[in-house]
Amino acid sequence: MVATHAEAARLRDLEGGGVRVVVCGVGPVAAALSTQAALLAAPYDLALSAGIGGAYPGSGLRPGDLAVSSELIQADLGADDAGTFLGLDLLGLSVEPQEAAGPGHPGRFAAWAGAADLAARAGAACGPALTLSTVTGSAAAARALEARHPGALTEGMEGAGVAHAALRCGVPALEVRGVSNMVGPRDRGAWRIGEALAATRRGLEALLG
Numbered sequence: 001m002v003a004t005h006a007e008a009a010r011l012r013d014l015e016g017g018g019v020r021v022v023v024c025g026v027g028p029v030a031a032a033l034s035t036q037a038a039l040l041a042a043p044y045d046l047a048l049s050a051g052i053g054g055a056y057p058g059s060g061l062r063p064g065d066l067a068v069s070s071e072l073i074q075a076d077l078g079a080d081d082a083g084t085f086l087g088l089d090l091l092g093l094s095v096e097p098q099e100a101a102g103p104g105h106p107g108r109f110a111a112w113a114g115a116a117d118l119a120a121r122a123g124a125a126c127g128p129a130l131t132l133s134t135v136t137g138s139a140a141a142a143r144a145l146e147a148r149h150p151g152a153l154t155e156g157m158e159g160a161g162v163a164h165a166a167l168r169c170g171v172p173a174l175e176v177r178g179v180s181n182m183v184g185p186r187d188r189g190a191w192r193i194g195e196a197l198a199a200t201r202r203g204l205e206a207l208l209g
Contacts, residue, residue, distance in 0.1 A: 001031055001038075001162050007051045010197045014204055018044070028074065028131055028161030035165035046112055046174060047166035050204060052196035053156040053177035054135070054184075058146050061125055061179050064195035066203050067153040068119040069129035069175035074107035074160035075145060075152075076132045085148065095164060109163035112172040122206035127153040129175040131160035135186075142183045155183050176203040 001024045002008045008023050015021050020042075024034035035047050049072070055061035074095070078087040087106055088094060094104030119126035130152050136142050146152055159175035166173035178199030181191045 001035055001047065001049050001158060002051045003027075003031070003158050004051070007197065007200070010201050011050070011204060014201075014208060019208065020044075024158065024162075027133055027157050028159075028164070031158035031161030032165040035162045036169065039166065039169040039171055044171060047162050047169075047171050048204075048207070049156070049159040049162040049173070049175040050200055051156065051158070051177060052180040052193060052200060053129075053154045054181050055154050055179040056130075056142060056146050056152050056183050057139075059125065059127070059153045061153060063179050063181060063190070063192035064199055065179045066122055066124035066199040067129065067177045067179065068115050068122065068124045068126045068203065069111045069153075069159065069177075070115055070126050071111055071128050072109045072159040072163040072173060072175050073128055073130050073149060073152075074164075075130040075149060075155075076134070077107045085144070087148075096167075107160060107164075109160060109167060109173060111163075112174040115174055118174075118203070118207055121209075122203050124176075124203060125153055127151045129153060129159050129177065130155050131157060133157065136183050137186050139184045145183075153177075154179065174207075176200060176207070178203070
């Protein structure tokens with residue numbers, strides 16, 4: 001699953017042999033709907049959210065690097081309580097239907113079991129990948145997200161949506177992001193989209209290899 005046709009164009013030649021590249025559109029809802037449709041139409045072993053994204057300042061990553069998810073997190077799902085963010089776990093809510101006595105699901109999705117091995121083979125970092133519906137645009141907001149999610153590597157807009165749909169279909173999920181920019185103040189001049197797309201492809205080639 002990729003958000004844009006520009007991302008898909010760098011990956012189309014990898015299709016075949018059970019591999020399909022789908023342009024889902026931007027955001028977790030679009031990603032979830034497209035993932036569900038694909039998984040209901042044919043059997044797959046893995047649902048992959050791929051593309052470019054921002055790296056958090058504390059991740060140690062820089063534009064052109066590659067990140068593989070250890071978990072996929074819907075990081076902005078919760079409530080603002082006078083400036084304090086409350087996640088679903090604190091609110092006692094769940095992204096999954098649940099019985100009154102059952103455990104909730106806070107929107108943190110474990111990645112495919114082979115994630116760490118893939119990262120080692122691809123020369124990538126492995127850690128939490130955050131999904132937000134609005135791209136972070138300040139250093140303070142980036143620091144706040146890092147504080148809530150220690151070790152967070154990247155920010156994207158689709159990964160948790162792919163993972164949520166995959167969970168309901170009984171298929172593992174993974175997110176692979178080539179880093180195009182640092183999360184924080186928006187500086188389009190500093191983006192390295194070509195390098196990020198190349199890193200994303202490298203991750204998929206390592207996966208398929």
